[in-house]
Amino acid sequence: xxxxxxxxxxxxxxxxxKHLATTRVSLPDNALVKDLLEHLGLSPDEVxxxxxxxxxxxxxxxxxxxxxxxxxxxxxxLFAAFYVWPYHYRGGAVMSKRLKEYTMTHEYLRHQxxxxxx
Amino acid sequence: MTRKILRINMTDLSATYEDIPEKWAKWAGRGLTxxxxxxxxxxxxxxxGPNNKLVIAPGWVSGTPAAPSSGRTSFGxxxxxxxxxxESNSGGLSSQKIARLGIAAIILEGQPxxxxxxxxxxxxDGVTFHDASDLLGKGMEEVDRIMWERHPNKxxxxxxxxxxxxxxxxxxxxxxxxxxNPGRYAGRGGxxxxxxxxxxxxxxxxxxxxxxxxIKNKDLFTQGRRKLTKAIMAHDITKPGGGLNLYGxxxxxxxxxxxxxxxxxxxxxxxxxxxxxxxxxxxxxxVEKRKAGMTGHACHPGCIIQCSNIYPGPDGTIIxxxxxxxxxxxxxxxxxxxxxxxxxxxxxxxxxxxxxxxxMGNTIAIAMEAGLLDFGDKEKALALFDEIxxxxxxxxxxxxxxxxxxxxxxxxxxPVVKGQSMPAYEPRAIKGIGFTYATxxxxxxxxxxxxxxxxxxxxxxxxxxxxxxxxxxxxxxFQATTAFIDSTGYCLFIAFPxxxxxxxFEGMVExxxxxxxxxxxxxxxxxxxxxxxxxxxxxxxxxxxxxxxxRLPEFMRYEPLPPHNVVWDVPDEELDKVYAWxxxx
Numbered sequence: 059x060x061x062x063x064x065x066x067x068x069x070x071x072x073x074x075x076k077h078l079a080t081t082r083v084s085l086p087d088n089a090l091v092k093d094l095l096e097h098l099g100l101s102p103d104e105v106x107x108x109x110x111x112x113x114x115x116x117x118x119x120x121x122x123x124x125x126x127x128x129x130x131x132x133x134x135x136l137f138a139a140f141y142v143w144p145y146h147y148r149g150g151a152v153m154s155k156r157l158k159e160y161t162m163t164h165e166y167l168r169h170q171x172x173x174x175x176x
Numbered sequence: 177m178t179r180k181i182l183r184i185n186m187t188d189l190s191a192t193y194e195d196i197p198e199k200w201a202k203w204a205g206r207g208l209t210x211x212x213x214x215x216x217x218x219x220x221x222x223x224x225g226p227n228n229k230l231v232i233a234p235g236w237v238s239g240t241p242a243a244p245s246s247g248r249t250s251f252g253x254x255x256x257x258x259x260x261x262x263e264s265n266s267g268g269l270s271s272q273k274i275a276r277l278g279i280a281a282i283i284l285e286g287q288p289x290x291x292x293x294x295x296x297x298x299x300x301d302g303v304t305f306h307d308a309s310d311l312l313g314k315g316m317e318e319v320d321r322i323m324w325e326r327h328p329n330k331x332x333x334x335x336x337x338x339x340x341x342x343x344x345x346x347x348x349x350x351x352x353x354x355x356x357n358p359g360r361y362a363g364r365g366g367x368x369x370x371x372x373x374x375x376x377x378x379x380x381x382x383x384x385x386x387x388x389x390x391i392k393n394k395d396l397f398t399q400g401r402r403k404l405t406k407a408i409m410a411h412d413i414t415k416p417g418g419g420l421n422l423y424g425x426x427x428x429x430x431x432x433x434x435x436x437x438x439x440x441x442x443x444x445x446x447x448x449x450x451x452x453x454x455x456x457x458x459x460x461x462x463v464e465k466r467k468a469g470m471t472g473h474a475c476h477p478g479c480i481i482q483c484s485n486i487y488p489g490p491d492g493t494i495i496x497x498x499x500x501x502x503x504x505x506x507x508x509x510x511x512x513x514x515x516x517x518x519x520x521x522x523x524x525x526x527x528x529x530x531x532x533x534x535x536m537g538n539t540i541a542i543a544m545e546a547g548l549l550d551f552g553d554k555e556k557a558l559a560l561f562d563e564i565x566x567x568x569x570x571x572x573x574x575x576x577x578x579x580x581x582x583x584x585x586x587x588x589x590x591p592v593v594k595g596q597s598m599p600a601y602e603p604r605a606i607k608g609i610g611f612t613y614a615t616x617x618x619x620x621x622x623x624x625x626x627x628x629x630x631x632x633x634x635x636x637x638x639x640x641x642x643x644x645x646x647x648x649x650x651x652x653x654f655q656a657t658t659a660f661i662d663s664t665g666y667c668l669f670i671a672f673p674x675x676x677x678x679x680x681f682e683g684m685v686e687x688x689x690x691x692x693x694x695x696x697x698x699x700x701x702x703x704x705x706x707x708x709x710x711x712x713x714x715x716x717x718x719x720x721x722x723x724x725x726x727r728l729p730e731f732m733r734y735e736p737l738p739p740h741n742v743v744w745d746v747p748d749e750e751l752d753k754v755y756a757w758x759x760x761x
Contacts, residue, residue, distance in 0.1 A: 064430075064434075064452065066430050066457060067457070070457075076460075076461055076464065077423070077457035077458075077460050077461055078430075078452055078455070078457045078458060078461065080452070107431060107434075109434035109435065111739070112434065112435060112436035112446070112447060112739045112740060114435060118412070135430070135434035137430075137431065137434075140412045140418060140419060141412075141419055141427065141431065142411075142412050142413040142419055142672065143428075143431050143435075144413070144672055144675070145608075145675070146608075146609070146654065146671075147428070147432070147601055147606060147609060147622075148435070148606060148608070149606065149607065149608020149609065149647075149650075150606055150607030150608045150610075151435050151437065151605065151606050152435070152436065152605070152740050152742075
């Protein structure tokens, strides 16, 4: 199956970009987000915000999206780990089921501090 | 040393300094502009008439040595765009220079009897009035250049372009940056027309030899300053090499677009296929490729976040500074334009003519919806600024903003609240910000619900995103804390690190307590902020506003927004909870 991936920030280098890159990626059926990262040569620590078809799947430091499924034609956005989407601008935004469940039981308003910048 | 109120009366061309009266003495920045407007401006006055006033106030910590990112100025009055009270906030040189002259606020009132135009010069020796007839019709680029040629010490230049001279409702007030570029703006709400109604073309402020800012408790101030600086330097969004420093505020373009919340083509979609081309990442690529301009620019001295940029054209000459997220959304995505060079050229026009870029971009989108030009027609969009420059009837219409233009051209899809058009977050897709747009005292405003009080984030307090419970309290806490920060003189972007790093929040409050000699802590912030909001709310009520004005436009209630196909369905009763406290108890 084929997906379209946009990379934002220094991780764009994985597709020959400096700060921005968009590319088509062929993956086996039933591929997960973690398979995509592996295919691109990115470690999960390098990636923060993850969007699939305009749905937020991950926030920096949570690594919740790794087991999420990908499907043919998906439009994916991967942001380098330092990008912050402040709560003031994201209250009520559409989230994946897994992320939604997480926010019901965990503090999610604050940007999760990371131990090491990439 | 008591701070002074400088009252400049244009009717009798007088300038008097008085000690700040007791009733205003605790305030600065937005708290002070709103207190003065509340006390001295009749809420039913015509905003362009003789009884409106323009109030200019630096914040509590502006002008102090080494308070990081503290050079913001508040401008206040009754807004010609919204008819509400307005506080409009800018960076640039003005805040620190006014504060270092020992001035708490400048009140500009009256109108010259002879109809002449003036510019005003303020320094340690006082105020002088100068004939401005040779400046009329000039854009702010030229005015800034002339003022630095005529007057020594690289002063702050606060001024209006031709749009403000014509008293248009989308006239902004320009403040020069350290490079004497006119790109910093008290943009929203048409306060440039309030300055124009006073027949004042520019106010030049030279702080050399001024008394400086008194700090009552130096140890507390220093302690707070260090904690705040540490938080700013540590947080991913504000640190050196962080999101804002690398990509500017336009770092948000790709995030909000990926989320399906980027208003596109007059708020008809939340996703713009050209967003990456007008993003902060693209600005960085252009600066690197063209080996000209810069990112990581400071809009005022002493800013350690440095999120501004100076944008170069293909031949390496500078087009404009800055390109902000809001500017790129309004002149770009909302117009279906994906060409950063054209966004920059239109920004330059706005900065020179004296227009708020958000309202102007959204107005072009209305013109596109009305069929004057196609969405995406960047050449025709740029050419519209010639109409404004020449003051043609079409130019006059466009410089009065979205609501006026929509009315004239029969457009019903009007993305405004209380007459002011929406910024770069679609409320149907990001409902939290819809609460702020609807209820803010300022009209549709993204900067008035900007941060959050720590007690709302206390352990165990969860806010379920998918019901409305707690949303009103959250929005109120956001708005109140923002009103406090708007009074400090700090750039609002410190709200990001201090939200996440408690020590940073403490430090911010300690710097205010240190300057003013107060005993306050983080728990006092919301209550102080609410005092400001209450005055603004009461002013608006007396100006004729009711709960019916705290609503989003009708079309957003029934028109589904792609890609999520969502409508605005928040019940009115929930919105009414945000300010119910004003008349309770």
